[in-house]
Amino acid sequence: MDRAPGLSVRLKLTLSYAGFLMVAGALLLGAVWLFLLRYVPDRAMLINADRLDNNGVFPVRSGLLRVFAPRAAAVMGFLLVFSLLGGWFLAGRMLAPLTRITDATRVAATGSLSHRIALEGRKDEFRELADAFDGMLARLEAHVAEQQRFAANASHELRTPLAITQTLLDVARRDGGSDHGELVERLRAVNTRAIDLTEALLLLSRADQRSFVREPVDLSLIAEEAVETLLPLAEERGLTVETAGELTPAVGSHALLLQLTTNLVHNAIVHNVAGGNVWVTTATEGERALLTVENTGEVLSPQLVATLVEPFRRGSERLHTDHAGVGLGLAIVKSIAEAHDGTLKLDPRPEGGLRVTVAF
Numbered sequence: 442m443d444r445a446p447g448l449s450v451r452l453k454l455t456l457s458y459a460g461f462l463m464v465a466g467a468l469l470l471g472a473v474w475l476f477l478l479r480y481v482p483d484r485a486m487l488i489n490a491d492r493l494d495n496n497g498v499f500p501v502r503s504g505l506l507r508v509f510a511p512r513a514a515a516v517m518g519f520l521l522v523f524s525l526l527g528g529w530f531l532a533g534r535m536l537a538p539l540t541r542i543t544d545a546t547r548v549a550a551t552g553s554l555s556h557r558i559a560l561e562g563r564k565d566e567f568r569e570l571a572d573a574f575d576g577m578l579a580r581l582e583a584h585v586a587e588q589q590r591f592a593a594n595a596s597h598e599l600r601t602p603l604a605i606t607q608t609l610l611d612v613a614r615r616d617g618g619s620d621h622g623e624l625v626e627r628l629r630a631v632n633t634r635a636i637d638l639t640e641a642l643l644l645l646s647r648a649d650q651r652s653f654v655r656e657p658v659d660l661s662l663i664a665e666e667a668v669e670t671l672l673p674l675a676e677e678r679g680l681t682v683e684t685a686g687e688l689t690p691a692v693g694s695h696a697l698l699l700q701l702t703t704n705l706v707h708n709a710i711v712h713n714v715a716g717g718n719v720w721v722t723t724a725t726e727g728e729r730a731l732l733t734v735e736n737t738g739e740v741l742s743p744q745l746v747a748t749l750v751e752p753f754r755r756g757s758e759r760l761h762t763d764h765a766g767v768g769l770g771l772a773i774v775k776s777i778a779e780a781h782d783g784t785l786k787l788d789p790r791p792e793g794g795l796r797v798t799v800a801f
Contacts, residue, residue, distance in 0.1 A: 459524035560572070659690060704770040
């Protein structure tokens with residue numbers, strides 16, 4: 442924003458210090474003058490010799506004014522110079538932290554988010570501002586790094602189906618006399634995957650922007666709806682899905698919470714073992730609504746579990762299977778949970794598998 446030039450804060454503080462000191466000095470000199478007027482007569486009087494001046498005359502008010510006024514003016518002049526110089530120095534010392542904050546802001550505006558103010562000293566308003574600014578820079582740096590990784594991964598994931606499509610079309614063009622039925626099916630599968638990935642990216646963006654309407658919902662009903670949708674997939678894999686939980690009220694988007702629950706149940710079914718189990722439970726704990734999805738499966742290390750919410754991570758391997766998804770399932774769950782001011786917790790089960798708890 443373009444602004445008209447004005448006085449610097451340091452100059453304003455200096456003038457404020459000087460003005461205050463001048464007013465205080467004027468009041469002090471005025472008090473002295475009133476005190477002298479009270480005890481100095483307005484005309485000459487005969488009085489003891491020890492009260493006379495060097496000329497043998499008792500000082501009267503007119504003479505006192507001639508003597509007092511120049512000295513008072515000199516004192517005021519000294520106070521003015523002293524207050525301006527001292528005020529300029531003190532204002533500079535006081536505003537030094539603000540100068541460092543401004544310099545750090547200009548550095549951050551150039552795109553460098555690694556710089557920190559790291560203002561030393563005891564806690565005060567400037568140091569609270571500097572610490573808050575450093576915390577904001579740290580969060581921005583982490584967010585930008587995460588977005589860069591996400592963009593790189595998304596580009597890679599989107600490039601894969603496009604490259605496959607291009608390869609299939611090149612083969613079909615060179616072999617024009619062959620039956621294209623198989624080619625059409627493979628292109629359809631690749632295109633479906635690209636559409637699923639695009640939809641997942643759009644859903645992730647929607648959750649991050651919190652562009653949804655909140656309404657009262659029941660997590661237990663949402664859990665039952667998600668399980669019913671994925672029950673055929675569980676039966677195909679020979680898994681047993683159990684649901685439990687009474688009325689679990691919450692506030693949020695029904696569509697997004699259904700997507701969250703569906704992703705968790707789908708993840709629990711896909712990353713399981715033959716004849717395994719999936720448990721979906723809802724409960725209330727104080728003012729919190731809890732959704733828990735557990736599944737049997739391979740033993741997972743805590744280090745691996747900590748990375749599962751990162752985009753495009755698919756368990757211990759980055760392999761594509763018929764139901765592997767696009768690698769955004771838990772990333773979408775995390776974004777939806779945070780958009781609803783909730784928390785997501787992943788814990789490996791000692792006997793194998795994963796326990797995911799979402800608290801709203």
